[in-house]
Amino acid sequence: MKKLFATFAIAGTLLTTGCATVAPMSPTTAMSSVDTTKNSYALMTVTLRNAYHTSYQPSPIVVHMERGAADSRSDRLNFKFDDQAATTSDAGNHYFVRLPLAPGKYVMRGITGQSGIFPFHGMFFTPPHETGEIKPNSIVYLGHIDATVVERKDGELRAGPVIPLIDQAATGFSGGTWDISVSDQFDHDVTEFKKDFPALSNASIERDILPAWDKQKVTEWWANH
Numbered sequence: 001m002k003k004l005f006a007t008f009a010i011a012g013t014l015l016t017t018g019c020a021t022v023a024p025m026s027p028t029t030a031m032s033s034v035d036t037t038k039n040s041y042a043l044m045t046v047t048l049r050n051a052y053h054t055s056y057q058p059s060p061i062v063v064h065m066e067r068g069a070a071d072s073r074s075d076r077l078n079f080k081f082d083d084q085a086a087t088t089s090d091a092g093n094h095y096f097v098r099l100p101l102a103p104g105k106y107v108m109r110g111i112t113g114q115s116g117i118f119p120f121h122g123m124f125f126t127p128p129h130e131t132g133e134i135k136p137n138s139i140v141y142l143g144h145i146d147a148t149v150v151e152r153k154d155g156e157l158r159a160g161p162v163i164p165l166i167d168q169a170a171t172g173f174s175g176g177t178w179d180i181s182v183s184d185q186f187d188h189d190v191t192e193f194k195k196d197f198p199a200l201s202n203a204s205i206e207r208d209i210l211p212a213w214d215k216q217k218v219t220e221w222w223a224n225h
Contacts (some may be wrong), residue, residue, distance in 0.1 A: 022062055022078040025098045027199035029084050034199045036137040039100040043205065044142040045189050048126065049092030050115065050149040052159075053172030057093055058124055058149065060113035067104050077101070081113075085196040092148070096193060103136040108210070111147075115171050122171025124149070124160035126178060129218045130210040139200070141193075143209040144185040152177040157219045180213040 026041070027034050034041060048058040060081045067075040085096035111126040126147045134140065149159045152175055160173025168174035186207045194201045 022080040023100075025079050025082055025084075026100045027098055027197050028082075029197055031197070031199040034139070034203065036139065040103055040134045040136060041139045042097075042099040042101055042106075042132070042134055042142055043139065043189075043193055043200075044097045044210075045144045045185065045192075046095045046097055046111070047092040047144070047146045048095075048111075048113070049147075050172055050176070052149045052151050052176040053170070055117060056115040056120075056122060056171040056173075057088070058113050058115055058126070058147075059093065060095065060111045060126075062113075063097060063099070063111050064109040065099065065101070066107045066109050067102070070107070085192070092146075096189075096196065098193075098197070101134045103134050103138075105131065105133045107131050108142075115173075116167075120167045120170035122160060122167050122173045124171075124173045126159075126180070127157065127218050127222070128180060128182075128210070128213060129221060130182065130213070132208060132210050135206075138206055139203050140206045140208045141186055141190055144183045144189060145180065145210075146183065147178055147180045149173065149176040150179050151175065155219075157215065157222060178215075180215070182210050182213055184209045 048060060050057050062078045062080050065077040070076050079099055081095060087094045108128050108130045110128060114123050116122065128145055132142055149172055152158060156177040158174055159176040159178050160168055162168055162174045190205050
């Protein structure tokens with residue numbers, strides 16, 4: 001488990017320094033249309049907040065998607081967060097996620113991110129581990145993910161790696177855990193997607209909400225990998 005958290009922390013560092021290759025989210029606000037014959041599109045909204053150490057609010061870097069059994073590198077997909085249709089507030093940082101995906105079954109393995117106020121800088125990994133299927137020639141809304149860092153109890157999944165000790169403790173990620181919920185906010189979110197992204201303004205968007213988050217299942221998965 002510690003090895004995997006360390007891996008995600010390193011991945012986040014590489015992304016911020018430009019040393020890792022990730023795909024951009026799509027569509028962008030500059031696009032006027034989307035072509036679903038090339039890719040289908042998965043849409044969702046994500047709100048991240050730190051209720052444990054409130055001075056260090058989470059800032060996501062990349063969302064990790066896995067296709068099928070993720071047996072090959074090509075089946076492990078990474079999409080970089082951008083500032084398009086993103087808002088920050090005391091209620092949490094809110095993001096519009098747009099993923100161009102080939103048809104198939106996927107796991108949203110997690111979100112790598114960071115938070116820092118000099119002199120401390122911490123990394124986190126949000127683990128939805130949610131499974132969904134993307135159909136051909138489709139644009140699908142997967143729901144709203146609300147993820148909050150709260151104080152961790154013994155045995156609970158950590159919100160981030162333990163190392164470096166001082167930074168991870170100061171930001172609350174090593175001493176915190178995640179409280180994650182999935183909800184259906186289709187009407188509100190799809191209206192906002194269509195308002196902010198012209199390529200979606202006349203698109204037919206289907207609803208296929210991700211399953212409820214199972215913290216015990218996620219904890220067991222991390223303990224075994």
